[in-house]
Amino acid sequence: MNTKKQAEQILRDGHVKPTSIRLEVLSYLLGTDQHPCVDQIYLDLKERIPTLSKASIYNSLHLLVEEHIIQKITIEDEKTRYDADHSTHSHFFCKGCGQVMDIEGLDPNDFKSPLLKEFEVDQIQIYYAGYCPACKVQKEDKTDE
Numbered sequence: 533m534n535t536k537k538q539a540e541q542i543l544r545d546g547h548v549k550p551t552s553i554r555l556e557v558l559s560y561l562l563g564t565d566q567h568p569c570v571d572q573i574y575l576d577l578k579e580r581i582p583t584l585s586k587a588s589i590y591n592s593l594h595l596l597v598e599e600h601i602i603q604k605i606t607i608e609d610e611k612t613r614y615d616a617d618h619s620t621h622s623h624f625f626c627k628g629c630g631q632v633m634d635i636e637g638l639d640p641n642d643f644k645s646p647l648l649k650e651f652e653v654d655q656i657q658i659y660y661a662g663y664c665p666a667c668k669v670q671k672e673d674k675t676d677e
């Protein structure tokens with residue numbers, strides 16, 4: 533299934549009207565693992581759809597987050613990123629190249645802590661920060677000199 537078809541299915545399942553802009557935004561997110569911010573989405577989509585405004589992308593993103601179709605990742609203060617994978621999963625933020633990547637296999641689903649017993653948790657955001665493998669090698673090379 534291509535990302536456009538997939539996006540349409542997800543919107544219909546979520547009872548969200550599949551307008552062309554929502555389809556564009558969601559299928560873009562489904563096709564990337566880069567956790568892009570609104571500026572990046574705008575730049576990439578604008579190449580193909582010159583009439584697109586940043587405000588309309590932002591509105592679509594906002595709605596998709598509200599409808600729990602995508603998730604917002606706020607690691608850097610000044611930059612909100614978006615992820616088409618709405619499941620609870622861990623992210624790694626590299627201070628070297630600035631990438632946000634998914635960390636597979638770590639279980640961030642600790643809903644059972646006694647500290648949370650009076651609360652209802654419906655979202656957890658966990659991220660790790662440091663240096664990705666490529667940046668770590670570069671950094672070590674520099675210290676060796």
Ligand SMILES: [Zn+2]
Pocket residue numbers: 626627628629630631663664665666667668
């Ligand atoms: Zn890196």
Ligand SMILES: [Zn+2]
Pocket residue numbers: 567615617621623633634
């Ligand atoms: Zn992710």
